[in-house]
Amino acid sequence: MRFLVIVKATKESESNNAMPDPKLMEEMGKFNDELNANGILLAADGLHPSSKRARVHFSGKNRTVIDGPFAETKELVAGFWIWQCKSLEEAIEWVKRCPNPMNEESDIEIRPIFELEDFIATMTPETRANEEKLRAELESKKK
């Protein structure tokens, strides 16, 4: 099973001059190496804070563009990993071993990813073939 593991934003991470603390980056680097050595790590990235953000809100056929920053700091994503784990419990155990990703109180959210098999019942054979082709092409692009 794959999981999206989300580091939630904090006041500090959303401030405009937010840049990572080198000591924390080093601890996080060690943790990432350990994830990688155990075959857990598939992808990881950090996202820029507030000032560069935008939202597109959909209401029926209308699209409204809203520029950041946004007030609900604790709901925002600061960074993420994609992990391959056997179960939600295994993902939780790994997250507990993660260094606190912020120099203040913080949350990490673990969300199982939809796999193709989850959709099979709702897909036409054609949609399914297209989806498989798309995924294979994206996969080969990474190599």
Added chain:
Amino acid sequence: MRFMMLMIPKGYGSAEPGTMPSAVDVEAMMRYNESLKRAGVLLSLDGLHPPSMGARVVFDSGRPRVLDGPFAEAKEVLGGYWMVQVRSREEAIEWAKRCPVTGNDTIEIRQVQEFEDFPQEVTDVLKGFTEMQPQYPDARH
């Protein structure tokens, strides 16, 4: 520049475990995904099961605490994401606007931190961890 387009579907925070998108929605979204791919914009994408099937780990008092989903206090939750390679924030916004959403959802556009965005003292630390360099060789222009 890489951007993450984060899909925030209205009401997904209270969705039951096992909630699935409809075949019609999946098909419309697949056509959109294909248009992103044909334009050479799409790097990866995924959809997420509802928060009721997930968990949170809270770092607030020494030992991490585990909370099982759903999360009553969450007003906005993630339903999925696209990772795209575009020339500007404006281009990412234009792509987001074309998404075939019929409801009352929001897509948030966030720029990804690249290696060269960090100050020297941080890149020095990162050099020791080669696994964590950008995974997409063509993602650096």
